Amino acid sequence: MNPSTLISLILLLPLAGALFCGLGGLFIPAMRQREGLIGFVGTAVVLVPFLAVLFLFLNFDGDAIVVDFYTWMAAGDLSVSFAYRIDQLSLVMSLVITGVGGLIHLYSIGYMHGDPGYWRFFAYLNLFIFAMLNLVLGDNLVVLFLGWEGVGLCSYLLIGFWYTDLKNSAAANKAFIMNRIGDFCFLLAMFLLFRELGSLDFDVLLLEGPSLNEGVLYLIVFLLFMGATGKSAQIPLFTWLPDAMAGPTPVSALIHAATMVTSGLYLLARLSPLVIAAEGIMAFIAIIGALTAIMAATIAITQNDIKKVLAYSTVSQLGYMFLAIGVGAFFVAIFHLVMHAFFKGCLFLGSGSVIHSMHDVENQLAESGDAAEFDAQDMRTMGGLKKFMPSTRATFLIATLAIAGIPLLSGFFSKDEILFRAFESASTNGYGMFVWIIGIVTAFLTAVYMIRAYVLTFEGEPRWPKAETVKPHESPWTMTLPLWVLGILSIVGGYIGLPGVLARGDWNLIHHYLGESFGGPVAEVHTEAHVALSTEWMLLALGGAIAIAGVALGWRWYSKHGPAFDEIIRARFGWLYRVAEGKYFVDEAYDKVIVRPVIGIAEKGFAPFDKYVVDGLVNAVAFITRGLSFVLKYIQTGIVQTYAMAFVIGVILVLALMLFG
C-alpha cells in the first residue's frame, strides 16, 4: 500500500465520520436515536486510521515521506499545497492521536449514552481528530495552522456541548478567545517567516530558519511560543483550561489532556532547529514552563472538584514539557507528552467513570428528595468508591502513581529525564538550576495532590448522604476497557525511554527514534558537559524518593483526616493557601484589567457608534427612498391614457434629438 493512499485514508476517514454523524443526524432526525450506528461508525473511523498509522510506523525506514496532494493556493510568491509529511515525530504524534483518541471514542459510546446530542458529539469528536491529524501531519505551517484552528473550533464546540447552560457557553467562549490571542501571535510569526524566507514549507524553514538574523529569529520564536501558550495553557493564557472542564469528560480527556494541548509542544518540536537558535527565548520558555508547573500544582492541591484537580494537573505537566524544551531536550518533551497522554487520559476517563456513578447516586437521591446541593464532581461527597468500582479504582491508582513518578512506572522515566536534562544544562546556562529546583518541588506537590485526589475519592468511608442505601456501580465495559488499556500503558509505556544511566543511553529508544543526533527530526542541544554517572544515579534516586515520599505522606494525611486535612493546611499556610485556592486571582485580574475595559469601550464607544452612525446611515437611505416614493407615486395613476401620454412625450423627445441633436 503506498503511503499516499494510506495518508488519504488516515485523514479522510475521520472527516467522513464527522460528515456522516453530523449531516446524517442533522437531516435525518430518525438517525439521532441510532446510538449503536453512530457510536460504531464514529469509533471505527478513528481506529482504522490507527491501524494505518501503525502500519506506517512499523514499516518506516528512516526517510521522511512527503506527499503533496494538490496546490491549495498560489498567489504571487506564495505557493501553499496540501502536503503531508510522515516522519518519526509525526508518526509518534499520530499514534497517540488515533490510538488514545480511538479509546476515548470507545469510552464515549458508554459515557454519552442517552444524551440527545449523541450524534453531534461524535461528529465533533471526529472532526477534531481530522483537524488534529492535519496539524501533526502537515508539511507546511499553513496546513498546520488549518489543523490548529480546527482543533480550537472543535474544542469550542465540545466544551459548550451542553450549550443550553450558559455557563458552558461562556467557558467555550473563553477557551476560544484565549486561543485566538495565541493564534494571532502565531500568525504574526508566520508572516515574519514568510517575509524572511519566502516559503512556509518545513524543509525550507528548517534548513534556512536557524541562520536568520538574530533579532528577527528571536521575535519569531517568541511569537511561536506565545501561540503555544494559548493552545497549551501556559502562563499567561492558561485560565481557559480549568473552565473547559464544563465539557463532557471524554472531551477533557481527549482534547485537554492528550491531544490539543500538546499542539504547542508539537509546533516547537517540529521547528526545533529554529527554537534552539534562539537561546534567549529558550530561557524564557523554560522559566515560564517551570513557573506554570509550580503555580498550577499549588492550585491543584486546593481544588475540590475532581476534574479541576486534573485540569490544573494538566497545566502543570505541560509546564514540565515546556521546561524540557527550554533546556533543549525536545525529545524528552515529546516523551513526557506521550506518557502524559496515557496516564492523564486514564485519570480523566476514570474521573468520568466516577462522575457517571455519582450522577446515578444523585438521581437516586433526587427520587427521595435529598439531592438539593449535591455536586457529582465534588470529592468531598465521595469516598470509599473502591468497594463499588474496582476497575476504575485500580486504573486510577495506577495512573496516579504513574503521574506522581513512582519508580518503574511511565511517569518516573519521563519526568526524571526532564529533571536530569535540566540539571545537566545548568552547567552551560544560567537558568537550569533554577528550573530544576522548581521541577523537584513541583514533583513533590504533584505526588501529594494526585494521591489526595485518589484517597478522597476511593478510600475511606462514603461521605454522600444516605450512603447506607444509595450505592454507585461500576461502569460498563465500553468505559472500563479503555481505562485498563491506558492503565497498562501507564505502567509499561516508560520503557521506551530508559534513562542514560543504563547502557549509556543506548536503551533510550525514543531518543534514538526522534533525536537529531540519531537522524531524527527533533533537534537537541549538544552539551559538552557531562554529568558523572554517580550523580545521575543520585538524581534518579532523588526523583524516586520524592515521588514515594509525596505519595506516602499524602496517603497518610488524607487517609487519616479525609477532606478535613485541607483545613489543617489552610490553618498552617494562611494567606498562601487562600491565594492558591483563589487560583492566584488571575481570572479576576484579567477581568479587571482587560475584559471590563474592553466591554466598557464596546458599550460606551462602539455601541453608540453602531446605533447612531451605522444604523443612522442605513435608516437615512431608507428614509430618502421613502421620501422619493411619496413624490413619485403620483406618476402611476392607473389610467392608461397617462401612460400613453408618456409614450408620446418620449417619442417626441427622441425625434427632437434625432433631428436637432
Added chain:
Amino acid sequence: MEVTLNWYLMLSAFLFVIGVLGVLFRRNVIVILMSVELMLNAVNLTLVALSQHMGDPTGQILVFFVISVAAAEAAVGLAIIIAIFRNTLTVDVTKFNLFKY
C-alpha cells in the same frame, strides 16, 4: 396648383396627430379604438403615397399587411372591451382603475 407628394404626407401627418390626440384625450374606449384605426390608416396613406412617388410597389404590399392586422386587432380589441363592459358596466377609460388611491 398641383397636388404634390407633400400634400399627401401632410394629410397623413395631420390624420396621425388627430389619431394620437384621440387616444390620449378621449374618454370613451370605443372612440379610442377608432382613433387607433385612424392612426393606422394615416400610415397606410403615407405608405401608398410614397410607393406611388418612388414607383416601387413594396409599400403597397406592406399596406395589405397593415390592413389585415388592423382588422384583426380591431376584432380582438372590441372583444376585450365587451369583456370589460360586462364587468364594469362602463366604457369610460378613467374608470378602468383597480388602484386603491
